[in-house]
Amino acid sequence: MLIQKRRGAYAVNKREPVIGIVGLGYVGLADALAFSLHGFRVVGVDISKERIEAIKAGYVEGFPREAILKSLEGSLELSTSYDSLRDAKVVFIAVNTPTNPNGSQDLSQIISALNGLAEVWRDNLHDFRVIVLKSTVLPGTTRGLAKHVLNKLSTVSEHVGFVHCPEFLRSDKPLEDVLKPFRVVIGGIDERSSSIVAEIFKELYRRIGYDAPIFIVSPEEAEMIKYASNVFLALKTVYGNLVGLVCREIENCDALKVMDIVGLDPRIGKSHIMPGMPYGGPCLVKDTSAFGKFVLERTRIDFVNRISELNELFIDKMIDSLEMALDDLRGKRVAVLGIVFKIGSSDVKDSPAISLSEKLLAKGAYVYIDDINRKALEYAQIILKDVRIINNYEELKSMDAVLITVGYKEYEQALQHVNDDALIFDVTGTLKDNKVLKFYSSAKKT
């Protein structure tokens, strides 16, 4: 039985199995909080001291401070050392899988986490443990990684199971999505591994009081489910934007009106179909690119990789339109309003507005960037050395063109400073100002 403390946090119950979590990014931290808030003993490990300090202080983007502090007060323990995972019954690996310069997946963070864990467990396992890989990896990878770690643990390998359990979190609502997932997918290398992890999730959702659909599949199926889901969302985005480009070329046709009605069909749905900026962010870009290569290699079908190409092409089409309207971009002053990949995130690494700004700079334009999220803006300036940050919207007066790339409602006001003969392109289609041209809409009227 759990002992409820006065302020609502669970007290540590020594009979609860320990859940380890390696990598406390938004995926790992969401899991750490979800489990610890519901009475599981959780040890979270991250090699970054800074990250651990930020969590201890309760300040992590995307997470309610109260939830973090409540967890820390209860059954969540943080550490920078794998030693803390000695007694963990189940260890989630939630580190990054970035892309190598050649487009392949960089598994070094996973391998380093697995090696760290093997080191601690090597001479020390008398009961069965399960490693749960949360990181997104291409089909076939989990089984390979399992072999690697079982080799390292050769003397005790019969005590170790391995599961791939893909995460399906939105980066701006990670905790919410762990607490109420559309589905939990468990792909164990054997039945024993799967069923131990399934039991832990069942217990979590029993405590939450949510009837989560839990599926046991093969590791390859689990890996494929993750890619097939994310790449479909990328495809949907690209399709909506493509219809947007077609609408630009015909008379009297507003792509936002079109796709708003198309999205009413429940077989289609509104999500990801509205024309706007290309997709960006920490998942869709790298997953679509990795899966595109994978599909091409395995089937010789050149289709998924076209999604990434098209996504990049939309940026070129924006540049083309600007160039056409302003004659030449050299020396022109262009404001890019919005730099994050979506509202609520400060992630700019794979934000399409970054790529747009880079291409504008390459054309010789003076580029001025803004974002309501000031932290994102600072990150962006580190990447885009030659841009200038807008400090006051009065600076918009001197712009030749203004591009709205994130639909912050604050921009409605800001645009009042823009000169009447400046070009204003709203790529998001969300602003109501009359001076604004919707990018995804016909320029021609009958």
Place this chain on the structure above:
Amino acid sequence: MLIQKRRGAYAVNKREPVIGIVGLGYVGLADALAFSLHGFRVVGVDISKERIEAIKAGYVEGFPREAILKSLEGSLELSTSYDSLRDAKVVFIAVNTPTNPNGSQDLSQIISALNGLAEVWRDNLHDFRVIVLKSTVLPGTTRGLAKHVLNKLSTVSEHVGFVHCPEFLRSDKPLEDVLKPFRVVIGGIDERSSSIVAEIFKELYRRIGYDAPIFIVSPEEAEMIKYASNVFLALKTVYGNLVGLVCREIENCDALKVMDIVGLDPRIGKSHIMPGMPYGGPCLVKDTSAFGKFVLERTRIDFVNRISELNELFIDKMIDSLEMALDDLRGKRVAVLGIVFKIGSSDVKDSPAISLSEKLLAKGAYVYIDDINRKALEYAQIILKDVRIINNYEELKSMDAVLITVGYKEYEQALQHVNDDALIFDVTGTLKDNKVLKFYSSAKKT
């Protein structure tokens, strides 16, 4: 007020405006029934006497006989002559738009209907009438057709309005989809035209007691909404099948399990995503092909046309797998179980099973076809001269391979006749028999 007759049909009320419908295929007939069953006076015109006779007898595939007979007893009048449309206030044009050999849209049936109507109206219009185009046409076409008909009606052209109102019917449930549409889209060339048609639909749904979302847009937006919707469904089908092909190439991966879970995400949805036969039927094939050409011409982007190519490629992949398994198809006996493009339809014209059979024949195989719908089977034999029809499932004994291309539950039984060493490929993934290989599933197990 409407006068209800004893057997439930509405009596003809002379004060109701007359609605004309040209072309009584499943689109036109569905509209004719929906309006007449709810008390509107409807005149349906079709140049085919056979079609008129079939409707009069109440036997039309996809429509409940009772609904047809009740309409005819009430306010539905049928005719083969445009003269009957003299007094129609609103005329729906619901004729076919087939594809020309060069891939362009054949508008001749629409033009002929418009000319017929213009002939009758030319010297005869003293009040405002609206022509409503239901047929699927490429963006820009409606306005061109309106100009054509207004020229013909030059002396009375101020009395004629024009609207594009795309249909969104499933060919196996047309009446249901008119009575409860997800949306009604009205794209008039002017406000007056749109508002007259909107009022008629509002009155229809008031009488039905259904709160239909009605949208007034430009003709170009209406045209685009139709294509963007249908082509997205084609894209979704192709994507599901592509994931299926990828799963074939990796270990322990059942694409049906994968996509079943992927479809749980409400941003994706189960419809059209399950791997199976390529898309077919009277809409998706021609619409995707026409829109693919259109998009390429207008934007120089080679993407939508790739959907049609991929769709055809799945057939080639099936042939390849068979060829690999049987060494060579020449002289081999192959059964194709299911020839319609979907259960509930007898349409075979653009059915992928036809294309599959043609390619098998071209490889020198003996092809045996079956379908639970015997009418479809007869149509198929007219197209595929060299196939043989299976008359008794005992004939399956002698087959080298059996392909299940439509998921009729009857096939579960039929397969018991197949020889143990014959190859059975289920492309639909619906059969449970152990002898059956799912086409979209890994052949490799660890």
